[in-house]
Amino acid sequence: MMKKRLFSLLLAAAILCGTMPSTAFAFDEVATNGETVVNYTVSASYVINIPASINLNENPNLEITASSMNTNWGQRVSVFIDGSRTFENGGNFYLYQNKGAGDEKKIKCDVRKGSNPVNGLDAEVGRFDDGSTENTAGNGLTITPMSSNASPGTYTGIIYFRISMS
C-alpha cells in the first residue's frame, strides 16, 4: 500500500515536472516575440573627373566634371587647384622642355579663372552641391603660355588638385 502511494506521489511529481517546462516555453515564446535592429551605414562618396592632359594648342580651358555624386542634401564637394604643389616660387606656373637636363627650357603661363589671375592661389575649379553632378564653380580655368620667343618643341607641366567634402 505504501509502495503504491509512493509510486503515485513520484508519478504525480514527474507529471508536474514534465508540464512545468512546457508551460515555461509557452510563456517565453510570447515574451520574446521582439525585434532586431539591423544597421548598415552607406558613407557619402563621389567620382570627380579631372583632365589627364590638356593640349593648349587646341583648348586652353580646364574643365572639371563629376560622374557620380552619392552625397546628401547640404553636402558640398569642392575641387581646388593645389597651389602649393602646382605653382613654383612666386606663384608661377611653368611648362618645361627637358626638365632637369642641362638644356632645360621653360615657359611661364598666365593662369586665370574668368578674367581673374589665379597664379599661386588655391583656385576653386569645381563645386558640386546637394548630390548634383553639375559644376557650379563658375568659370573654368584658362592657361595661356607666354611663349612669344620660346624655342620650338613640346613643353609640359603638371597641375595638382585637392578635393574635399563639407
Next chain:
Amino acid sequence: MTVSSYFKGGSLVDKPAVEATSPVVRENNASASNSISIPGYEKLVIKAGQVDQVVDFYNPEENECYFRISFTLADGMELFSSGMIKPGQRIEKIEINHSLKAGKYEDAILRYDCYALETLQPLNGSETLLNLEVIP
C-alpha cells in the same frame, strides 16, 4: 576586370625602372584631351590597434592610366602607399605602416598619382580629403 590583392606597399604591376617625368599641360600638338576619374569618400573606417585593414581603394575601369595611391594623416604620417594600380583593379586589404588609437582623424589625405599606361609619364594628379574614423 576586378582583382583583389593583398600587399604592403608593393607593386601590383611592375614599377617603372626609371621614374619618367613629363606631361599634363602640353604646349604643342601632342595627345588628345581625356579625363581621369578620381574616387572620393566622406570617411573611411578602420580598426584600432592593428595594421591589417579592410578598405576599398580602386582605379575606375574607364581610366586610361595607372594609379599610385597613398594614404596620409593630416600631420604628414604616411599610413599606406601602393604600387601601380591598373584600371579596374581594386585593393580591399592593406597593411598600414602604423596602428592607430581609436578616434576621429580629420582631413586625412588619400592621394592619387596618375601615370600614362604606355609611357608611365606622370599625369595630372589629385588628393582627396576625408575623415578617418578608427574604431575599437
